Amino acid sequence: MPVLAGPLPLVVLSRLLALAVLAPLVAVALSFLFARATGERRARVLAWCAYVPAGILLVTTLLGLVELGSLPPGYKQLFGGAVLLTRIGSYDASIGLALDGLSGPPLALVAALLLAAQAATVRAGSRAGVIAATNGLVTGASLALVADGTTGLTLGLAITSISIVALVGQVDATSWARLSLPGALAVAAIALSAGALFWGSAGSFTREGFVPDARVRFSSVDAGSKVLPRGLRGDDDDDDDRQPNKRPKGQQGTISLLSAPGARLFVDNQAAPFATAPFVRKPISAGGHSARLVLGDGADDVDLVGFKVLAGADTTLSLFVPATSFRDLALLVRARDLEGPLGVGSRLRAPVPGGSVLSWVLALAAVAGLFLTMAGAAARDPEPGRRAAILASAAVVSAYVVGRLAGTLGGEAVAPAVIGAVLSLAGLVAWRTADPEDAVPWTVAAHAGAGIAIASAGSPAVGVFHTMTAAAAGAVVLWGLAAARDRSDSRAPMLIRAGAMALGVVPPGAGVTWTALEGLRTTGGEASVAVAVALLLSFVGAAACWRAIPPDASAAPPEPPKNRKKKGVVVEEPPSPQALARVVATGLAPIAAVLGLLGSTSIIEGPMVRLARSAIPGDPGGSAPAGTVAVLAVGLAVLAALAWSRRSLPHGTMGPFDPTTLLARAGEAANALEAAVSRLLPGGRVR
């Protein structure tokens, strides 16, 4: 029976997460329903549709973060349930929702940013289609960030991609066509990445082909009071108020099962099911038990031959089968590592182009495609607030995907770290750019590259946090610059100053600095060189921003805003929800500062860093082979050179579908082939 090398997560059920994902979906439908309505009712409904879903997401996330923070230290997770799509053989496609230390802060940031984006939309005139598309963006981004597994992540990124294309298509019709292809490519890449990761955990990719795991699959049980943190153990004397569930009394313990949603657990040959997965801390008598897990029609039942439930302790049942859930994958990697070189953890890092290597490459391709799509959409958006919000969301979601993959697989991955460093070349692009509204997005992209490098180097939470703070800072600068240009907001200089400092090393952007230094310090392996290069390049970008920002933009007193009363003209004041949204969004810089300061209380062991480390237990391991790294680096360098030459990022000259391109010619050739075959068929040509 496998034994788990690291601690099991402390999981608490939370039904609110589902609400956060479903509310924007309902708002999308409502937006469409009221799109053709007229009058005040329409405006009111659309305003509700704009603010409520993002607001619910923000509040839910903050509540979740508070709840997570109130739990004892360790890797902990709020689990929002799961919906089974199919379970066939060992393939388990279910969409689960979970919030942990890695996904919580980015989710809060994205929620705030999208709330600000909705405020910008409402201010610009409440177009139903734009509100619906932004809500789609809220749905997709939130699903991607709280997805418990690769299926949910794929779906979330797909919805994000479609929504962003739909959004930009309404404000700039030509962009729809230009951006739909990279968006679709990103979705295809992430779906492939998820598949590669799943099959990598189900067998070995060898030179002779895929060799499925030949061992008989069975379940393992990890039991013992060590699973429960202090305060939840039955033998503790103190009654901890923070205990999420009622502590089992007397000679009782509890069992939890978070894998295989929808599966029914039968204990001790009883006819009625004991519980239906997922469940947490369900009381059961202490002592030895046997159980059968009925997985459904498409999979075989699994017998648990015997497991012991300790009095007053929680026993977590874990399926050690190929998985699509991040939690199960992480457990699988760590558990099987004890089996030596044949273990899944070792196998996934083996020097063959399968498993995690393939997953990494494809995931990075997906991240690149998604970032290009979102950044391209942001560049075409005429509304500055929405532009800044979308750009920052793009950086955060991209870095999160990498961080999550790194956290799941553990260890240090040199290839993605090198790719992150290559992406940080965007800092040099920023240096070449004179326009600050161009330099800032390039700098954010460079920071995202650094975040990816840090995450790949073994500190996923630090990498995500780094990107998050940079993205928030970039959004604030962009907003400030737009406000200064339009002379519409008296806070413009403050916004620009705060954001620009946060992009670099000056407080309140300390979070960026300290987490970056911590990331550099904690890695120490081969990837640390890539991390150092990436950080250097991202700071070059920050310096470029400082250089590009005109002194008068951050210092000159603004003109009176346009929405003041002018002689003979009454201009509407922004409604209060807009103001609230803008306040919330403006408050991101202080939030970033607070988070950064938390991280910087001690370089060695600040609480933020501890949280970052404990979010995903690290697992030192091997690295990708030098040959793969070289190939990837050269490939990425070529891509970067192409991007450089076309200056496509972020001003989105991604390239429309140009009939003269190779792609178009290939398409025409394909159609010519069809036509040639068609001529061979009987019957006259129809056209």
Add this chain to the structure above:
Amino acid sequence: MRHFVAVVAALLALLTLPRAASADPFALRDVPATGLDLVVGATVGFTIANTSDKPLVVKARALTSDADPRLPGSVTVTTEARNPGAPLDPGGTARVTVRFSPGKSDRFHGFVAVEGEGVTRLVAIHGRPPTQYAHLLSLLVLLPFLGAAAALALGDRSARLGATTALSGTLAIALVAAGRFVPGLGRADGNDGFQLVERAVLVRPLGVEWYLGVDGASLPLVVSVLAAGLAACALSGAVTQAPARFLAAAQIAVGGAVLALVGVDLALVAGGFALALVCSALAVTVAGAPSSGRRVMFVAVAASVALALAVVLISSRGGSSMLVDGSSSPRALALTSLMRVSLVKGAPMLGLPFPALALLLVLVASVLVLPVTPLSSWLADVLDEAPPSVAMIPLALGPALGAYVLVRIGSFALPEAMAWAATGLAAFGAMSALVAGLGALAATRASQLVARLAAVHGGVVLLGAASLTATGLLGVLASAVAFTLALPLAGYLVASACARARTFELAELGGIGRGAPLGGGALAIALAALAGAPGFGGFWGAVLSVQGVIPSQRLAAVGAALALALAAGACGRSLLRAVVSPVPDRLAKSVALEAFGGRFPELTRAERVAVVPLALLLLALGFAPRLVFSVGERTALDMAAFVNPPGPGQIVRADAPAATLALLERLSGNRTRPAFVGWRKGCVS
């Protein structure tokens, strides 16, 4: 004419007569000629009498085992004799009782084998539910044919009412069948995973049986084919040329497709396949599109001939088989018999291993109608020329039947060949999808775009079939269901919008959604489903197909994913132009839209009734894919077990009684494939 009918009836009677039994050392009494009929929860029996002049050791056992579960586990056979275990005295008798306890399956067709002195006699046993539903599938198959006759009888004026009534009734029967379907019932539960089974001898010398049954692969497709066919008939009001004949041909086509889907005998599958395709072509021709009708006819005839040849080849090498009444046939046509036959033996044909040749023929039939690049031009031609509702018929039936025959015959009858062809099939599928994706991106005509999107789907289906994994095969089934709905819907909406705008050029179209939000929304849903966008029907099937092929064909998986992305990109572009963007000035001021005030007209009431349910179904499949997955999971798993048997470390071979296995092998002629190896529930190390 009367004499002809009499002669045919006499011939049929002669052909269906069971063979006379030879002289045996024992006799079976109380056994009707058609076998024992028993109802769920009841028992039935017969008597074995020793007719020889010496003591006889005789045994009766159900022809099933854990290793080869031909009968449901709830069927038991017991022998009651005066001295249990002792030989029967001359003239002595023993009573055999067959019990059919309530269980997952409520019907079966099987055998009790009686052995003594080296002689084996088979007694056919037929289990059925107590009351109704006994002939549900026969009704399902025959009703569209009755509807066709009614359409012809009613004439042009009332034919549509008759057709929609008949197909509505058929769809209702299909839904009743779906309600009685037990999703988790697989091969291990008996009947080889087929449910609602009906079986009778049709043409004895040829071994053809009226053998119907549904499983997770066929049932969702039956429902989707009927839904699309019903929509096509309901929308046929605009067909002005010979509407009654069109509706008759359309209903026969739908009936043929249903026959191919629920047929377990390969003769029925091939016959239904040919009927469906040829009548689709006839429907297109009689409705006023002779040019594209000829093309569809060519495709239909070529595909039907290829499949018929494959069936003939398979049955010729399939050895002997047992018909439902216990008699023996020199050839095997039932899939349930062919599942137990290995066709690998024997000399190669045309330099190819025999199963490979048969599979190639099946593949030809499949790719012609799926469609697959570069053979998808017929689809664009139909959209260009035929009235929109007429085009729906071949568009609905082609993808459904193409995908079905490949996975059904390939997995169950030619598994070795599927494994042999997997790499080539995957490469071909990925390449054709990629070429189609590029073609979609460069498409200039709306009909061309729909055809290319369909061809991307065809390539992905081939890829999923080549995956040999349960995941990939389930993806194929889900894709086929989604595309059976999405392709005709998209085809109808595109063709009708183009007809209204009097142009098929994508560059000249625009603003459909502005003038007709409902029509534009439905078109957006259909195109998004065709492109495999999330939230729509085509997404999950495509994802599973591509993910399922990763372990064996990584490069092909990447190619197919790229193709899907290209299709999505092309779809996004077209959606913008056709649905979201404003009506182009030139079009708004054209004669075509002048009557509608320069805007596209909204769907008519009849169109809403037919189109909206299909669009909602596609949305439902996108948001709740378990509607299809829960039905198809067990079947996909069974198929995967055939084409890609689990390795020695993954299975525990069930303990089959050696005597039963030996008897099965002896009765089955040249059976060389190992008997079904089940996955033992709850493997424990």
